[in-house]
Amino acid sequence: MEDKDLKTAAKTTDKNSGDPRIIAFVCNWCTYNGADLAGTSRMKYSDNVRVIKLPCTGRIDPLFIIEAFKKGAKGVLVSGCHPGDCHYTSGNYHSRRKYATFRDLLGYLGVDLNRVEFSWISASEGNKWVAVINEFTDKIKSLSGNSTDIFTKK
Amino acid sequence: MARIGVFVCWCGSNIAGTVDVEKLREEAAKIPGVVSASDYKYMCSDPGQNSLRNVIKEQKLTGVVLAACSPHMHENTFRKAAVKEGLNPYFVEIANIREQVSWVHEDKERATAKAVDLMKMMVEKVKRDRPVEDVKVPLNKKALVIGGGISGIQAALDIANGGVEVILVEKEPSIGGRMIQLDETFPTLDCSSCIMTPKMVEVNQHPNIKLYTYSEVEDISGYIGNFKVKIKKKARSVVEKDCTGCGECWNACPMHKNVKSEFNLNLSERTAIYVPFPQAVPLIPVLDRSVCLHFKKGGKCQKCYDACGPKCINFDLQDEIIEETVGAIVASTGYDLMDTSMYGEYGYGKYKDVISGLQFERLLSASGPTEGVIKRPSDGKTPQTIVFVQCVGSRDPEKGVPYCSKVCCMYTAKHAKLFAHKVHGSQSYVFYIDIRSTSKGYEEFVRGTMEQDGAIYLRGRVSKIYEDGGKLIVKGADTLSGNQVEIAADMVVLATGVIPKKGSDKLAQMLGISYDKYGFYTESHPKLRPAESSTAGIFLAGMAQGPRDIPESVVSGSAAASKILGLFSKNEYEVEGTIANVNEATCVACFYCRRVCAYNAISKKEIKDRSGKVVKVVASVNPGLCTGCGACVNACFSKSIDVKGFMDDQIYAEIKALAI
Numbered sequence: 001m002e003d004k005d006l007k008t009a010a011k012t013t014d015k016n017s018g019d020p021r022i023i024a025f026v027c028n029w030c031t032y033n034g035a036d037l038a039g040t041s042r043m044k045y046s047d048n049v050r051v052i053k054l055p056c057t058g059r060i061d062p063l064f065i066i067e068a069f070k071k072g073a074k075g076v077l078v079s080g081c082h083p084g085d086c087h088y089t090s091g092n093y094h095s096r097r098k099y100a101t102f103r104d105l106l107g108y109l110g111v112d113l114n115r116v117e118f119s120w121i122s123a124s125e126g127n128k129w130v131a132v133i134n135e136f137t138d139k140i141k142s143l144s145g146n147s148t149d150i151f152t153k154k
Numbered sequence: 155m156a157r158i159g160v161f162v163c164w165c166g167s168n169i170a171g172t173v174d175v176e177k178l179r180e181e182a183a184k185i186p187g188v189v190s191a192s193d194y195k196y197m198c199s200d201p202g203q204n205s206l207r208n209v210i211k212e213q214k215l216t217g218v219v220l221a222a223c224s225p226h227m228h229e230n231t232f233r234k235a236a237v238k239e240g241l242n243p244y245f246v247e248i249a250n251i252r253e254q255v256s257w258v259h260e261d262k263e264r265a266t267a268k269a270v271d272l273m274k275m276m277v278e279k280v281k282r283d284r285p286v287e288d289v290k291v292p293l294n295k296k297a298l299v300i301g302g303g304i305s306g307i308q309a310a311l312d313i314a315n316g317g318v319e320v321i322l323v324e325k326e327p328s329i330g331g332r333m334i335q336l337d338e339t340f341p342t343l344d345c346s347s348c349i350m351t352p353k354m355v356e357v358n359q360h361p362n363i364k365l366y367t368y369s370e371v372e373d374i375s376g377y378i379g380n381f382k383v384k385i386k387k388k389a390r391s392v393v394e395k396d397c398t399g400c401g402e403c404w405n406a407c408p409m410h411k412n413v414k415s416e417f418n419l420n421l422s423e424r425t426a427i428y429v430p431f432p433q434a435v436p437l438i439p440v441l442d443r444s445v446c447l448h449f450k451k452g453g454k455c456q457k458c459y460d461a462c463g464p465k466c467i468n469f470d471l472q473d474e475i476i477e478e479t480v481g482a483i484v485a486s487t488g489y490d491l492m493d494t495s496m497y498g499e500y501g502y503g504k505y506k507d508v509i510s511g512l513q514f515e516r517l518l519s520a521s522g523p524t525e526g527v528i529k530r531p532s533d534g535k536t537p538q539t540i541v542f543v544q545c546v547g548s549r550d551p552e553k554g555v556p557y558c559s560k561v562c563c564m565y566t567a568k569h570a571k572l573f574a575h576k577v578h579g580s581q582s583y584v585f586y587i588d589i590r591s592t593s594k595g596y597e598e599f600v601r602g603t604m605e606q607d608g609a610i611y612l613r614g615r616v617s618k619i620y621e622d623g624g625k626l627i628v629k630g631a632d633t634l635s636g637n638q639v640e641i642a643a644d645m646v647v648l649a650t651g652v653i654p655k656k657g658s659d660k661l662a663q664m665l666g667i668s669y670d671k672y673g674f675y676t677e678s679h680p681k682l683r684p685a686e687s688s689t690a691g692i693f694l695a696g697m698a699q700g701p702r703d704i705p706e707s708v709v710s711g712s713a714a715a716s717k718i719l720g721l722f723s724k725n726e727y728e729v730e731g732t733i734a735n736v737n738e739a740t741c742v743a744c745f746y747c748r749r750v751c752a753y754n755a756i757s758k759k760e761i762k763d764r765s766g767k768v769v770k771v772v773a774s775v776n777p778g779l780c781t782g783c784g785a786c787v788n789a790c791f792s793k794s795i796d797v798k799g800f801m802d803d804q805i806y807a808e809i810k811a812l813a814i
């Protein structure tokens with residue numbers, strides 16, 4: 001989280017412009033299993049995504065998202081259980097609420113809000129995982145500014 | 155210094171076909187801290203596991219990363235292997251390069267690059283893993299059952315017969331619940347009292363069951379193995395140990411008019427001192443102080459006291475609070491009928507002879523207000539024509555509830571059948587949407603009602619009911635013939651939908667268990683853990699979970715009991731150690747963490763100095779309740795909570811490993 005990270009990220013993004021890195025923070029119970037299901041069903045999807053598994057979306061600190069951008073990610077996906085389905089009863093609600101306010105901060109930092117996606121994907125929705133990843137990857141690729149620092153406000 | 159071993163699994167060609175496993179191994183070896191990198195065809199096989207164990211031993215590894223299939227497949231396998239070499243099981247991390255790489259991507263170079271990334275992330279994570287010890291919680295081997303209907307009774311008896319002490323708490327003066335209000339039961343028509351009373355008596359006499367009737371759970375705190383329960387035993391005004399249940403008191407009570415019997419659903423009166431029904435267990439009366447003349451008229455009336463032989467009536471008795479400690483709880487609070495006042499067109503409450511199905515049960519019952527003779531509440535005449543209306547409230551998202559109440563199709567068929575048996579030459583009509591009769595013997599039963607007992611089934615809804623010349627005119631549609639129907643009936647019975655028992659939501663909040671939008675308690679998993687609530691140590695049974703019939707309620711009671719007996723077969727309950735930890739040095743006691751915790755797992759802890767003075771208050775996590783979800787970690791303003799296995803520095807290290 002030091003300043004030099006920011007600089008490294010800015011410097012190295014050129015080679016990354018057509019092939020943006022996407023980091024997905026997912027919960028262990030719904031979305032991670034949904035992604036596994038896409039695998040066991042041998043569905044194919046874009047390989048730009050890297051998954052970081054957490055117990056619950058309620059554990060996803062908004063700072064993780066900022067850190068992901070600082071380390072060169074061009075898109076961040078947060079995905080957990082559908083409302084009402086949270087393995088821990090209410091973690092996804094906490095996450096949703098946090099994210100609603102966090103968006104403002106991201107906007108203030110100059111991040112194009114198209115770069116952050118929030119979704120509900122259950123353990124049975126392998127096809128939805130594939131669709132979300134493909135659509136989100138296409139969206140990120142279509143955005144301008146993939147080769148420059150995404151924190152446009154200094 | 156970390157000594158990490160990386161093991162790349164080929165999974166035959168499943169992984170090796172799409173990911174360059176050699177490249178992966180080479181990349182692993184370059185990472186600082188990695189002292190061993192190898193690959194093998196099948197890591198999960200015995201030779202694979204043995205090689206893992208050998209490397210752990212020989213290289214004195216401090217952490218293991220497997221680049222293999224999903225952790226949900228074999229994490230446990232590899233953890234167990236690691237434990238055999240003395241490594242903490244949580245020092246094993248899995249990079250999921252099968253389900254999330256080789257099976258979903260085709261370009262080998264790019265798939266390999268992704269696999270390298272995932273492997274790097276896990277190496278950085280495992281470097282920062284802390285040893286996690288599973289927590290052992292001692293168990294108080296005593297169970298509490300809340301609600302003494304058939305499912306609660308079944309649970310209590312099964313647990314007690316398993317040799318475990320049970321406390322059964324029932325709100326009403328007698329156990330028996332809804333089932334004891336029923337007359338005969340579908341599809342075998344055995345009488346409810348005949349099959350239920352022996353069970354009720356067994357509960358009362360069982361050496362392992364402590365029965366508290368006319369009592370309510372006031373407060374519950376604690377966690378699995380160690381729940382502290384406060385039970386309010388309401389003042390009965392009768393000294394229980396002296397009462398013989400002779401009945402002299404209620405025979406002497408002058409209040410035999412104007413007080414409606416709750417048990418008979420307002421179809422009869424009861425006295426101020428009363429037992430709800432003759433087979434009540436325990437057979438000890440309750441004095442209803444809200445209507446008793448002794449309490450209303452300043453102590454003048456004491457006819458019951460005078461009539462009582464053993465002089466066990468005591469007007470001064472007070473509510474008692476009883477405290478118990480139990481290790482597990484069954485919530486079996488049962489159901490109520492919906493309020494059907496929103497169906498003004500049916501005239502329930504307006505016309506005396508429009509009654510609910512449960513009221514009809516009381517009219518059928520030999521111990522009911524009419525001694526089993528079907529009589530109209532309005533004039534006491536025996537009806538010749540009855541219209542039964544199904545789905546009143548159920549399956550009606552507009553005015554009632556969208557769910558099916560499940561028991562009404564069958565009890566309506568039973569009502570029509572019993573009506574035909576009791577009143578020869580009578581005729582019944584049943585308005586229905588669909589007939590749902592899916593258990594053993596049910597379909598045949600409904601067929602019998604139609605074919606042998608002559609009930610006329612009309613598929614359609616009733617639009618209006620009104621009184622005319624002593625008859626109830628029922629207007630409805632027969633959608634199968636396309637005709638409008640008008641029936642002059644003597645009585646109308648509504649198959650009213652079921653809803654959770656009043657107050658069950660309050661109990662759920664006390665227990666810390668979740669319920670759905672209708673108030674039914676939700677299972678930990680709707681299919682695979684149907685007897686467990688969302689909170690460890692609390693189990694569910696009966697209609698409190700949703701509509702179900704008697705056999706299903708009995709099964710659920712037994713299921714809850716077997717879960718508890720299984721839990722109690724050990725002396726301690728083991729909890730995964732990946733739970734929240736508070737850094738007491740930095741905690742500022744704002745307790746925002748408590749507000750986000752769905753499990754009531756966080757409490758206030760006082761830190762005292764040697765003289766016993768409180769020097770600091772901090773948050774404290776109860777390992778018996780915490781599930782390690784991490785919501786509190788994010789809520790903490792002072793960064794004083796972390797969940798082992800998912801510490802902040804680990805997540806940041808994972809992100810950093812992905813830096814471009």
